[in-house]
Amino acid sequence: MGTDAAPQAEVEGAIQAARERLAEVLLVGPQEMLKRELGRHHEARSLRIEIVHASEAVTMEDAAAKAFRRKRDSSMRVAARLVRDGEADGLISAGNTGAVMATAKIVLGTLEGVDRPALAAVFPTSKRKASVLLDVGANVDCKPHHLQQFAVMGEIYYRVIFGIHRPKVGLLSIGSEDHKGNELTREALGLLKHLPVHFVGNVEGRDLYNGSVDVIVCDGFIGNVALKISEGLVEAVSSLLKEALSSTLSSKVGYVLSRKAFRDFKRRVDYSEYGGAPLLGVKGVCLICHGASNSNAIKNAIRVAAEFAEGRINEKIERELAIRSLSQN
């Protein structure tokens, strides 16, 4: 029930995913509404899609903690219970991010060895690959050892989802030299150096988009600012470009001729190809999608959630963190 176009985007995304046999889908929400929406698609009957009733929905205005306490039959909470009880492998929501995170953390619990789950966002780069930034908003005030755990989780996620053997991991700072940074990053740097990952040291904001590093670790405050600055800049650039291109006849004609190029370009910078942000560190799979997600974004989130479960990311995280804590004691 989370997208701006709910439940249409969710239902169509589920149909696309089921058609491509990416997963079996449980649609959680008001039964009658979902039935009606599914009924508009003839092929839905032959696909592996089920409806699970939930009488309530958390809105964007609900405060996270309150939503969790008061709306015990919300679609996100019912979905989380399905994961906790082993009825589903993963939970996908495009709803209120704070509420989804709180619900997943409380209902699913955290993995062994994880102090704090982290939200990871996938960014396009100018090379033909993605970069992953975490945490982008689950934890505003972090300690150095949290960043260390984020690095382990992010590296495993990148390895499994993007099929890269040894992804490069960097620490977001304001210069590549070791002494550059704030108190948190200077302390975290020492810890990250001792991880068995391909750690490249401090990286800068620009490295998020140039493909020089695969996984970038930061606290949730700065990660969230980074995410929203990027969204804001892309919006501003699009609107300025559109304005410039519609200003004269020749530029209008030019725009029409290069329309396909613009579509390709948009597709490359479109987050919906990457299918949502995983909340790493909870038991089970939890992917959080943008409220503006279309059916393609939902479909891709379903694909990523299936790959997440099949790739046994959580087992790997627990194993890696257990080895580390054994070696520290």
Add this chain to the structure above:
Amino acid sequence: MGTDAAPQAEVEGAIQAARERLAEVLLVGPQEMLKRELGRHHEARSLRIEIVHASEAVTMEDAAAKAFRRKRDSSMRVAARLVRDGEADGLISAGNTGAVMATAKIVLGTLEGVDRPALAAVFPTSKRKASVLLDVGANVDCKPHHLQQFAVMGEIYYRVIFGIHRPKVGLLSIGSEDHKGNELTREALGLLKHLPVHFVGNVEGRDLYNGSVDVIVCDGFIGNVALKISEGLVEAVSSLLKEALSSTLSSKVGYVLSRKAFRDFKRRVDYSEYGGAPLLGVKGVCLICHGASNSNAIKNAIRVAAEFAEGRINEKIERELAIRSLSQN
């Protein structure tokens, strides 16, 4: 001696500024080299440009503190001395940012009431106006009262340079509600609310580009990350767009037809129109330009430096902070 194309960009920028009578310019650096460069422009003789000799130059590789101690006759240090001694109103450099900041802080000293100078960056927005973000790198670990002083300085700067009577000031956070943020922003919020500025509360990363707020305050670590993420994203978008537009014949033709539109667009997002980042809070004027600055950026920096001095920004900052500290005691 600071730009990638030094001293050409500096000298040409100085000539343009002097031609437009924006200011009298002192060019500081190796006398012979500057003479030769000036000699290439016939009109230079009739313009108010002087050369002041400095035998050394700080490089991008020099550490800030070391550069200050060792290179006593560096062009930036000689320029700072000219400002301190009243021979010049302001100092402009496109050199090593850390070294310029350290030099300006030590040689010029800070204004009465200012604990820490802050570097302010100007961003284009989708509306026809700019927004100012500070601090973007002078102070990595800040206390709430530093952010309060940044707000005062940034507001006065915006008022004078952009001629807006009551600019809107926001605090960079991860949500507009008061409880959203980290320890620093939650404490700073209370202080900012009591300033005699048009404070709009917490703002998000996206607000940097949508023109909904004029001045945004944050600590220097997050500000620097924000600045570099923006630069990185603009580079990535440009390269992806260029790639897409050169992929087929029709898109190439389209690009040619809309070339003027692209130029206009680039000009709108081009930082060089805004002429460098002011280091607010030092005695005198100090503007730091991007190393990639062209002569247009240098010219605009000279224009802004002159407006800064003529607009008596520093007097206003001292007066405002004195009123505040009186009212607090």
